[in-house]
Amino acid sequence: MAHAGHTHVNDNTKNNHGHGSNFTSPKKFKIVSKDFGVQAIDRTLKRVYPEPLNPFSVSSPEKKIWNGGLLPLDYIKVFLNLGTPFYRIPHWHYVTYGLSDLHGDGRVHVFKGRDQPSGFGFELTFRLKKDSNENVPPSWPVTLLNDLSRYVFKTGIELCTFDYIPWFDALNKVGKERSRNPIITPCPSNSYINHMIVVNDPQLLSLDTASGTVNFLQIVGVLKEEFHYARSWKTSGIVDQLEIHPQSGNMLVTDISRKISVFDLNPRLVLEIFSKIESEGTFLNKVTCHVLWKEITDETDTVEGPENVSLNEQDEFRKMKCVHLDFDANAAELLPIMLWGRLRHGRNFVFNNPGCCEGLDCLTIEFIPYNVPPSPDVYVTANSPLKANMNKHHLQIFCGKAIIQKMEMAFSGMERLRET
Numbered sequence: 001m002a003h004a005g006h007t008h009v010n011d012n013t014k015n016n017h018g019h020g021s022n023f024t025s026p027k028k029f030k031i032v033s034k035d036f037g038v039q040a041i042d043r044t045l046k047r048v049y050p051e052p053l054n055p056f057s058v059s060s061p062e063k064k065i066w067n068g069g070l071l072p073l074d075y076i077k078v079f080l081n082l083g084t085p086f087y088r089i090p091h092w093h094y095v096t097y098g099l100s101d102l103h104g105d106g107r108v109h110v111f112k113g114r115d116q117p118s119g120f121g122f123e124l125t126f127r128l129k130k131d132s133n134e135n136v137p138p139s140w141p142v143t144l145l146n147d148l149s150r151y152v153f154k155t156g157i158e159l160c161t162f163d164y165i166p167w168f169d170a171l172n173k174v175g176k177e178r179s180r181n182p183i184i185t186p187c188p189s190n191s192y193i194n195h196m197i198v199v200n201d202p203q204l205l206s207l208d209t210a211s212g213t214v215n216f217l218q219i220v221g222v223l224k225e226e227f228h229y230a231r232s233w234k235t236s237g238i239v240d241q242l243e244i245h246p247q248s249g250n251m252l253v254t255d256i257s258r259k260i261s262v263f264d265l266n267p268r269l270v271l272e273i274f275s276k277i278e279s280e281g282t283f284l285n286k287v288t289c290h291v292l293w294k295e296i297t298d299e300t301d302t303v304e305g306p307e308n309v310s311l312n313e314q315d316e317f318r319k320m321k322c323v324h325l326d327f328d329a330n331a332a333e334l335l336p337i338m339l340w341g342r343l344r345h346g347r348n349f350v351f352n353n354p355g356c357c358e359g360l361d362c363l364t365i366e367f368i369p370y371n372v373p374p375s376p377d378v379y380v381t382a383n384s385p386l387k388a389n390m391n392k393h394h395l396q397i398f399c400g401k402a403i404i405q406k407m408e409m410a411f412s413g414m415e416r417l418r419e420t
Contacts, residue, residue, distance in 0.1 A: 087249025
């Protein structure tokens with residue numbers, strides 16, 4: 001994720017457009033409701049959890065965001081789930097209220113239409129394995145879900161199915177820098193679950209409410225090697241393996257104490273994935289991270305960014321001779337994956353930095369291989385290899401055979417799956 005030094009990345013299992021696409025959920029059904037957000041979500045949860053004890057707990061800030069509060073969510077409700085007949089994994093089921101339009105009166109989200117996304121168009125869920133001696137659900141997932149929701153509110157970037165989120169820290173490690181709740185004290189953790197992927201919640205169907213459509217996206221904690229291979233190939237392939245893992249099961253429960261990866265259970269899986277990468281490439285096509293591009297002018301050899309370009313120049317595409325590119329460490333380690341998994345297979349790759357500079361909506365760097373299929377969205381050629389849409393601050397770089405060969409030599413000593 002871009003927020004708090006993290007990188008948010010997008011799995012191209014959806015389509016070739018990238019983040020914020022109109023990818024539709026693979027679910028075949030949705031629930032139509034005349035209710036607004038809160039009532040519609042409550043009704044669908046009541047169908048899954050009719051027991052009087054559920055919801056088991058409700059977390060709600062005293063001061064809501066629409067009343068000047070700091071936390072982005074109105075509520076997080078937690079339900080006790082005993083698991084399925086195939087995988088009896090008792091767990092706590094956390095569900096957010098607030099990323100979608102809960103009230104229908106414009107206090108947080110603008111109504112866009114009955115058939116349009118309600119608010120951001122989704123709520124987050126999280127399933128945490130219940131310890132046998134736990135009588136109340138842990139509070140750290142509440143902090144985690146608020147952090148993720150704050151990122152969405154701050155950047156406007158919507159999470160999608162099969163997105164994945166590098167976290168580089170144990171998910172249950174709650175410290176002063178992570179928590180906005182003064183009641184929660186720092187909590188060291190020895191957990192190896194330190195990254196996340198996004199899936200459709202297996203129980204909660206999409207909603208068609210009076211304030212728009214709502215999907216339920218489940219956050220799933222994964223191990224480092226599972227994250228790296230999901231990123232280098234495709235998230236859905238790792239999800240398929242997690243669904244048959246005895247510690248996660250088909251509900252994709254996060255067991256914070258899990259140390260056995262899907263590769264430990266199936267050692268041949270690594271070779272199978274490398275074979276898939278060689279033949280198919282990677283399904284990763286876009287990342288949201290810390291990147292910058294600036295033009296180097298011939299006259300002064302100085303660096304000029306999009307924010308310094310005149311309004312007249314911003315009205316049209318700008319051809320350039322030389323640019324300076326900045327990548328943070330998390331973005332830079334994706335360059336070999338971009339080369340071997342995308343450019344060599346005739347596919348583009350996009351680095352996107354939303355709201356990184358004052359006055360700019362985003363800065364985007366897109367690498368276009370010479371054999372990419374024709375598209376009206378591609379405006380670079382072999383004769384004009386560097387060109388930017390100055391209105392969108394979107395730089396495209398044409399990568400001919402010679403450039404790709406130079407990149408192969410430069411990246412030959414780098415591991416395709418780097419440890420961070």
